[in-house]
Amino acid sequence: MNRAAALALAAALALPGALAAQDTTAPAGVRVGITYTPGTRPSIAVLAAGGAVLDSVRTILGRDLDYSDRFEVVVPPAAAAALDSGGLPNYRALDALGTDFAVSVVASAPASPDPRARAAVDVQLHDVRSGAVKNRVTLQVGDAGGEALRRAVHRAADEVVRWATGAKGIASSAIYYVADGHIWRVDPDGADRVLIPTAGRPSLSPAWSPDGRTLAYTAFVRSGQPIVLQDLASGHRDIVPGTEYGMNITPEFSPDGRRLAFAHGDENGTDLYVYDLARRTATRLTVGRYYDNLSPAWSPDGQRIAYISTRPGLPQLYVMQADGTGQEALARFDFGSTGMTYAPEWSPDGQAVVFHREVAGTPQVFVLDLATRAVKQITGEGRNEDATWAPDGRHVCFVSSRGGTRLLWIVDLETGRMRQLFSTVGARLPAWSPGHASLEAG
Amino acid sequence: MTNRVALASLATLLVAVACSKPPAPAQPAPAPAPAAAPATAAADSAARAAARRDSLAAVARADSLERAARASAQADSVRAQVQRAQADSATAAVQSGLSAADSAVLAEAVHFDYDKADLAAADLPRLDRKLAIFQAHPRLEIQIAGNCDERGSDEYNLALGERRASAAKRYLVAHGVAAERIDVVSYGKERPLDGGHGEEAWARNRRDDFAVTRGAN
Numbered sequence: 001m002n003r004a005a006a007l008a009l010a011a012a013l014a015l016p017g018a019l020a021a022q023d024t025t026a027p028a029g030v031r032v033g034i035t036y037t038p039g040t041r042p043s044i045a046v047l048a049a050g051g052a053v054l055d056s057v058r059t060i061l062g063r064d065l066d067y068s069d070r071f072e073v074v075v076p077p078a079a080a081a082a083l084d085s086g087g088l089p090n091y092r093a094l095d096a097l098g099t100d101f102a103v104s105v106v107a108s109a110p111a112s113p114d115p116r117a118r119a120a121v122d123v124q125l126h127d128v129r130s131g132a133v134k135n136r137v138t139l140q141v142g143d144a145g146g147e148a149l150r151r152a153v154h155r156a157a158d159e160v161v162r163w164a165t166g167a168k169g170i171a172s173s174a175i176y177y178v179a180d181g182h183i184w185r186v187d188p189d190g191a192d193r194v195l196i197p198t199a200g201r202p203s204l205s206p207a208w209s210p211d212g213r214t215l216a217y218t219a220f221v222r223s224g225q226p227i228v229l230q231d232l233a234s235g236h237r238d239i240v241p242g243t244e245y246g247m248n249i250t251p252e253f254s255p256d257g258r259r260l261a262f263a264h265g266d267e268n269g270t271d272l273y274v275y276d277l278a279r280r281t282a283t284r285l286t287v288g289r290y291y292d293n294l295s296p297a298w299s300p301d302g303q304r305i306a307y308i309s310t311r312p313g314l315p316q317l318y319v320m321q322a323d324g325t326g327q328e329a330l331a332r333f334d335f336g337s338t339g340m341t342y343a344p345e346w347s348p349d350g351q352a353v354v355f356h357r358e359v360a361g362t363p364q365v366f367v368l369d370l371a372t373r374a375v376k377q378i379t380g381e382g383r384n385e386d387a388t389w390a391p392d393g394r395h396v397c398f399v400s401s402r403g404g405t406r407l408l409w410i411v412d413l414e415t416g417r418m419r420q421l422f423s424t425v426g427a428r429l430p431a432w433s434p435g436h437a438s439l440e441a442g
Numbered sequence: 443m444t445n446r447v448a449l450a451s452l453a454t455l456l457v458a459v460a461c462s463k464p465p466a467p468a469q470p471a472p473a474p475a476p477a478a479a480p481a482t483a484a485a486d487s488a489a490r491a492a493a494r495r496d497s498l499a500a501v502a503r504a505d506s507l508e509r510a511a512r513a514s515a516q517a518d519s520v521r522a523q524v525q526r527a528q529a530d531s532a533t534a535a536v537q538s539g540l541s542a543a544d545s546a547v548l549a550e551a552v553h554f555d556y557d558k559a560d561l562a563a564a565d566l567p568r569l570d571r572k573l574a575i576f577q578a579h580p581r582l583e584i585q586i587a588g589n590c591d592e593r594g595s596d597e598y599n600l601a602l603g604e605r606r607a608s609a610a611k612r613y614l615v616a617h618g619v620a621a622e623r624i625d626v627v628s629y630g631k632e633r634p635l636d637g638g639h640g641e642e643a644w645a646r647n648r649r650d651d652f653a654v655t656r657g658a659n
Contacts, residue, residue: 247604266608266626267611267612267626269605270604270605294601342595343595386595
């Protein structure tokens with residue numbers, strides 16, 4: 001069997017260098033938790049001068065700011081919501097209502113006689129108390145269709161979040177998921193769902209490259225289940241060498257985008273490999289003759305990989321150095337009583353790992369705080385599984401059967417707020433982009 | 443060699459037909475294989491364009507269509523699936539050059555306990571009966587497909603299915619079948635025979651399927 005030989009050779013060539021065990025964990029303190037106290041978020045009003053385009057910009061922007069969970073989005077009464085002829089809000093009236101920020105959406109002054117240049121929208125963030133413009137961005141909506149306009153507004157929403165709070169927004173990120181055996185992409189507000197044509201059906205376990213340009217996934221084709229690297233702009237597909245045959249699952253790009261960890265399974269079991277994209281070689285990381293190793297999750301510094309191993313009998317959460325050394329349990333478990341554990345993903349700040357675990361036969365989403373090694377269950381209603389971090393590190397998207405059918409949901413870990421992403425039944429295996437979704441995507 | 447490949451892919455096609463009966467299909471198009479990618483480019487871009495066109499209203503409409511399709515798919519009884527599978531296996535028997543009786547024996551599934559990949563003692567006679575067919579038809583090659591119930595994660599079940607398929611292969615190889623004659627594949631929980639959600643359905647779905655990939659001729 002050629003493929004076994006190829007992988008064995010790659011394994012033999014691997015140099016298990018003893019990298020120093022860099023601890024990426026942060027200082028003490030449970031960062032993840034539902035600690036929100038009502039009334040502590042700044043309030044923000046989104047105001048538009050009127051007109052269909054401006055109104056739809058205001059609506060999308062308002063929803064993005066609401067979904068950021070960093071503001072109380074308020075709707076002031078008409079008198080306080082009006083903009084003056086210069087496009088400025090009524091600071092005094094808004095201040096009297098206790099509004100902290102206002103966002104105005106007005107048609108941009110024509111910059112040139114070119115008709116397309118006229119179709120631009122000014123988005124300004126105002127500090128209501130000081131009565132001043134904090135920052136502004138001009139959206140070229142020109143001949144842009146619905147999707148391009150929405151993308152421009154999402155980027156503006158992330159700018160507003162950054163100006164007002166200094167934090168990273170998620171409006172212009174995107175989520176891959178699997179439905180009906182196909183891979184789809186959706187914006188975090190649930191709109192602009194796009195089918196990504198893939199090789200093979202089902203196509204499973206979509207994974208983002210850090211630059212958003214390459215999609216990795218497992219494709220079910222006649223010869224087996226290869227890992228496919230697909231360029232989103234050109235649609236070009238490349239099969240990871242060594243995965244042409246056998247079962248190849250759970251691909252995950254390293255944070256620098258140069259390596260891809262995945263699990264290869266054959267008659268000897270399922271084990272983790274790491275593929276070097278430039279050298280086009282795969283190195284074996286685990287040798288589990290009588291147990292399986294799968295679902296690799298890189299730490300954001302690229303030094304460590306969390307994964308699932310059946311070494312203790314039931315699948316549990318393990319961690320190792322990225323070269324395969326230092327394999328050990330990551331989340332504490334008790335033989336026989338801790339439920340089966342699956343699908344880890346490292347948080348963007350490196351301080352936590354989200355995963356799901358069976359509790360009395362029902363999967364629930366947990367977050368492991370790496371500083372304290374404490375695990376916290378964050379779901380309880382229905383089956384909840386396959387969680388993925390938003391790039392802001394405070395939102396998590398997961399599959400949930402709460403409400404009776406399996407849907408994608410998003411939870412804000414700071415406030416505990418839950419929302420349904422969209423209403424298509426059967427969506428699964430979500431993967432949130434590590435940053436802003438590439439414009440070429442799809 | 444060409445012949446062999448052609449036969450194998452024909453058989454695989456038949457197997458694929460036999461296996462591609464998941465309980466909840468709202469199937470718009472067949473899977474594009476990598477080689478067939480250019481041919482489906484037009485369809486792909488049409489699908490993309492269609493997906494892009496969606497306003498929120500269109501999304502809502504698609505959702506309700508999808509729900510309707512799923513509901514009608516669920517109404518499709520297991521009995522109908524079994525009949526289809528029998529019809530498919532009869533076709534496969536003609537193509538493989540095996541007798542209908544031998545084909546039926548080869549196709550007999552073996553079943554597993556929850557989260558286990560150990561062969562049940564009660565199933566061993568089912569594997570032993572296949573041994574005689576391998577001996578009588580030295581050119582025969584099969585694929586063993588490991589399957590799981592709906593519990594556990596999608597991805598973990600792929601690994602578990604691989605272990606289940608490998609367990610049956612190891613048994614057959616230990617009893618004299620050349621390893622090259624048996625290919626294994628895992629479908630995890632992607633291809634349940636029974637779309638139900640109770641122990642009875644789960645028990646039916648935790649199985650190895652056996653399919654002829656190269657006939658006796």
